[in-house]
Amino acid sequence: MSKQHNFVAHIGHSSDYNNLGGKAKSLNKLVHAGFPVPKAYCVTVSAYQAFLKESGLEDWINSFDRYDTATCKKIRNKIQQTNLPEPIHKSIIEAYNKIGKGRVAVRSSAMNEDSITQSYAGQFETYLDIHGEQSVTESIKLCWGSIWADRVDSYQNNKPLNSYKDSAIGVIIQEMVDADAAGVLFTQDPVNGNKNHIIVESCWGLGEGVVSGQVTTDSYIIDKTNFTVIDKVVRPKQTMSGRATPGIISLLDVPTNKVHAASLTDEQAIKLAQQSEAIRKHYDNELDIEWAVKDNKIWILQARPITTEKKITKLCADSEETNDFIRDNAMFSRMDTGEIVTGLMTPLGLSFCHFYQHNIHGPAIKKMGLLDIGKSQHYMGYIQGHVYLNISASAKLLTQCPPTHDPMKFTKRYATDTIDFSNYINPYGEPTAGVQYFKSSIYWLYCQIRNLFSSERIVKKMIALRKKETARFHKLDLNSMSLTALNKELERIDKHFLEACAAYMPFFLQSFALYDLLTELCDKFLGHQGNGLQNRIKASMNGLRTIEVTKAVNVLAETVRRSPKLTNLFINTSLDQLVATLKNDSEGRIFWYQDFSDFLYNFGSRGRQEFELTIPRWNDDPIYILQMIRMYLGSDLKLDSRLTKVSELREADTEQLISCLPLKAKLKIKFVIAAYSKMAERREATRPTYISETWFYRKIVYEVASRLVKQGIIDQNDIPYIDFNTFRDYVAGRKPAELAFSKTKVNENRHRHLVNLNLEDPPMAIIGQHISKRKVNVTQDNDSSVIYGLGSSPGSITAYARVITDLTTQVESFKQGEILVTKFTDASWTPLFALASGVISDIGSTLSHSSIVSREFGIPAVVNSISATQKIQTGDLIFIDGDAGVIRIEKKANT
Template identity: 25%
Template sequence: MKPRVLFFEEVDRSRLPEVGGKGANLGELARAGFPVPEGFCVTTSAYREFVATSSEMEELLEELDALDPEDVEGLRALGGRIRAHLLEMEIPASLKREITEAWRRAGEEHAYAVRSSATAEDLPTASFAGQQDTYLNVKGREELLWHIRKCWASLFTDRAIAYRMKNGFDHRQVFLSVVVQRMVNPEVSGILFTADPLTGNRRVVSIDASFGLGEAIVSGKVSADLYKVKEGRILQREISEKKIRIRPRPEGGTVTEDVPPEERNRPALADDQVLRLAEMGKRIEKHFGAPQDIEFCVEKGRIYVVQSRPITSLYPLPADLPQEPLGVLISFGHIQMMTDAMKPLALSIFRSVFPKTFLYEAGGRLFINPSAVLRTRPGRKLFPKVLKNLFDESLGRAVEEVIRRPEFHRVPPPPGTGRFFRRHVLPIAKNLWRNLWANDPSAVKEEVERFIREKREEVRGALQGVSGHRRLEEVRRQIQGLPREAVPRLLPYVLSYPVSFLLLRRLLGDVDELNQLNKSLPGNVTSEMGLAIGDLADLLRELPEVEAYLARAEDETFFEGLQEVEGGTRFKEAFEEFLDKYGHRCPGEIDLTRPRWREAPTLLVSAILGHMRSVKPGEHRLRFKEGEREAREAAERILDRVGRRGFRARRVQRLMVVFREMGGLREHPKYLITAVLDECRKAILAEAERLASEGVLGRPEDAFFLTLDELIRLAKGEPFRDVSALIEERKGRHEWQQTLKPPKVMTSEGEIVTGTPRRGEYPEGALVGMPASAGVAEGKARVILSPERASLSEGEILVAPHTDPGWTPLFQSARALVTEVGGLMTHGSVVAREYGIPAVVGVDDATRKIRDGQRIRVDGNRGYVEIVEDAGE
């Protein structure tokens, strides 16, 4: 028989299923010698035994299972019935005796805090804190037994039920232990975070403290003093006016009383207490191996720990990243316009390409570590400017903020940094200069496209010529070799586009003609893809039966079904031609594990139908031609302004040609990368299907939850761990990682840095971002988090977290663009300028602050968004 009562000294982490998160953590602390008030846990076995005496509980739980999570009234009524039922039940006599014996042994003269401790509580990835009830200053046997029952019943409070439903916890699989802990009568109580909960800095301890019991802080009834400590030094001390305090009453229970006016502004803690608390907190963090949220009390000068749990709100740090010296990490996803969590296979592929000290993984995302470059003088000067002008203004400001700190720039660059610049950066810079001033821009496109065709065929041939683990090893070889070939060949062309733009802006000023120059760039592979979508939509207008079929089509039978409807063969030929060129693309395409359009053609249906309904026949082609005309006229106006002769005029004319020609090549490198990734995806899935047929994998897609090296070992027949269990564990972790919001910039200490806000005069309540495409537009907001099966109606404004080429089908229908991520030269900005629609990018939390259907005004000249009226007004 499992124990029904356990004292703290009998408890450690292995007892979590019996005593819950709170009880297990207190037991760990007590056994490790930390000052924990003595007490015991009434275990989950006791709770199960208590519930088992009910003849109605199973029926009530079945009703709960059938309840709609959105039915607030139903949830409230059923929760009330369950709680009332549990409170009416009697505790079994033998269990009552065992609890009474423990109470007497602990000291019946004491008052106790009676706290719930759920088995799914205070876990590294989920915290049930505050979901069940706590009772303070409980005195006497009958009161203790009554409050234990009240704790058990609190497992079914409205908020606890709703939380379990939201987070996918089965009501039958979450059990409750009750922690009974000697009550401390403190002068001061508080909460200690061993990492700063606001910034995420793992080396800063943050302490909130006030007079009396900690319930005043937890309930928000009092403003606490704030202390921040780093490495034995108090960084910040904010003393609040503490008007009330909660104290235990001699007869039991608590009372709220006023603090005398002369004491209200007195610091709750002396400096030596602050430092002792910080030091103890760091020792507790070290014991648990993770940052902790700790509740403490100070009674007669002695510090007690009454609770410790993981801080679950922090964004994870890379496991292999040293915290010293101070370094800076930049989100790879924000630069690539894809901030979703990636599966282990995709992460491992990117990490196999770059040095381990340059690219790190955290929270299912990749982070670039440019600290070595930023410690050099040219790096400090140029790198933030590149980030601000080309990628994301706020990202560049955040990096500037970090590198200005003495603890960053005092550290010299690592040995070999200069050699790296000479070997890799200098040749690219030389080629960039030649592209700007010497090479023939019109000859470049053919050379680039030939290289892409040849490289794709080379990769395809290499992967088709082998099988088994050798094919997977060839995948690794091809991916690792791609940057060595592609970067020196293509990067100088790609950089010529933004650099020529910046040089033109310096020569001409920030004039409207520069935006006009960006329209209808020649040969842009992504723009051509958007035009091809429009052609498919125009063809569909002539084929009503095909249109009706597409609305119900499924991926598995997509092309077979087309052949069964009138006009289907004609549309099928055109659609297959499109997929032949663009089928390797999709939203979030840098993630090799994402399904491609060639595999899931229905992903394009909403965009095609939306285009057909919101854009007139042939209008997309007419717009493109109009853009070409406007670009030519803008170039003529610029030349009229600077003159047709002279050195300055020749420079401007040359840069305009480079800007147009190289701008058309901007998307080609990504086109090549995604084409190579698609060939690798085909090879990996072919081997995964074989492994699944042999029973090594449950299904082919399980391969995505292994690293490439692990998959190679599996294909070789080399056993490692329980593969099925490992995959299931990683699926759960990936699901949790998808809920995280990755920071744009963070330090090696875990601090999330946002940078100083952009300055300017804006309307009150405006959402400020970066102006990316000129013009002002007003319309209905269409908030789209993922473009799969999404469409826009005529006149709607696209509001998105980010965009990449997989979003292009939506642009033809958009009146304007607002994104949370982006800069002047990122995908959405460039395409918006090409299409001549206003765009504001880098608007923090735009998809949360703007609601679907609201009427908004997008000012792409000054870089802000106004909410004009709410949906339905």
């Protein structure tokens, strides 16, 4: 056996660089140069090789003909089960004792890891808060085994598995820093490559949460030339990585007083930047540095070269497009794509959208009258985790239909004021013409006649389907079902999901078309007097599903109000105890198992962003509805009379506006209003059916994921980062779990999502490609007291603002009469509108959820304000004009 002193090296004092592995070699360099690195030793590459040789594992490993997934798993298990030779064991224990026998981090250090060509971030194992000799040696063997993990091979550009024969790995034993705050630092901006900026991402607790992408971070941009903080974004940080119990690192709740507090002071961020610049000069390379702060002392945990020179990258919404002309000229928009996909989505949610795009959307739009449905690649696009509709491709497809034969009519419908059409050419070609247009027109006409005569039947069928499938699904015991049975269930959901989307799509698009036609008629017959008539029409919206939910919540609140005992329980019990309290009380049980259960049966599949499978529905977590009941109990809301009054006023307003028109014009407008009303009713009656199916998908995803967690294949916090389509491959037996849920892909998705969180939102509509920008705070300028948007519900009001960016955690702070300020809303927000005096949203159009529901409740709304949530603070006294689209801050909360 080799000499004992080769088995462990004191980091910072070793000259045998090739025996350390990449990470240990980097730390050795840092310590040698005098930078503050926690005390550490490296179990060398020689120790790993000697372990394999002396234990007989080397010959056993070399006896395999191939190194597939099963073989690699056997090797990892064998390494873990094999005792260490005494000299190696003795050297490790001596090193651990020299560190102080305390809590340590045990980190892999592979030969190519943290090199200039391969950073290997997150590829090999790290074990934190390890204590005791046996735990240390077991963790070292786990690190050795990680070199045989399948995810490492995929990082190495799919090298043949026999390349493992030549691989080797060291392991670092490092003093554990129980950090107050930690994170990562980049010596150049990783988004745009700016070398004059140092970027610091910081969180409470251990930096593991940042590296794995599991926690929200604060961001600091620091100028290298004078070490000043150019900008910082302090985000709400609900969770942190820390010690749950000795030896167990997990996500913990951040103390309430720290959720909105900066995790670093400006002085600490500047000291970090100065330290990083010294390290960068020592390495003569741009770096990605992991750091920690404990008791105001900075520790450097790792420094790896940035593997590629960051260049400004243009993002194309259709990543598969290879035609440069199309890439540079296609228009994409996320206006009116439906609130189910509004805002940033997780990788699981995005991959579900991919599933919808390639399997559901095409057959669904064929039902509305498209003879040629084109390629599924061209239906949608994705930028920085946001979902877009390919407007150029859709406009080209719609030229098959007589009402939309002019592609610019549809294209401009989805454009923002920032889009310049002066040189625009639809890159997908000219409108459909000739014989093909004749055929497509006949087909479109046939579909309209068919849809007209079958629409009532379709609506009834969809309502019956939703009730039938909901009742059936509630009876399933998913936990006892095999993967084969669950796969059959998924295939059943696929069938009904497609059927429901196909039923909904014609009503959805006809509603938009009729709304646009009404706008044109108002402009033609009423001129400036008709401004906003389409926003004041009597659209018979009281029966719509979104309002129906609010009515149902109000009924629950009235039921509670009639019982002094129930009222007392709701008002005086904390939300986290309310469900248990209701179930343990005689009156509460009746309410919970009858009234509330009936509500959940009818509306429980609803929730926020319903294509985002990671977000619980009301069936999964009913706390939001309980919050709304409690808020209604504390208000003087008279919902029915209010809705009736708003409806009567709107109808009288409409009659007065059109009374002076010639009979023909009056009849045209009334006909379009009635048609729009009918289509809107049908749209909202069919919508819950396909939404219910998305909840069924979610339940099965989480059932299978819970099994994978128990098997140790994924962690619970990995679920938002798995791919829905590879999940389907696994359940169907087409792909093994190790490949379907590889740590490489999960980590890649997690990191991409973390980057997206820290980027400025991409535009609502865009032609060509997008250059990502880092998110910064909006600076207040001389005109910051006035914000312009789109007036989408008439009226004006002056009231105090309540900014809500997280409905789950902030809803109960809302007070009746406040103006709701938010990024966007969807159906789950509707009950809150009944308490608001006005609504402002960053995103939206005249047919977005915020607009429709505000009009129904008779409160002014301004949408598409872009940055109202950043410029307005809770407590600001603000004026909004829902006709002109003007928001004015009358008095700041802190003045």
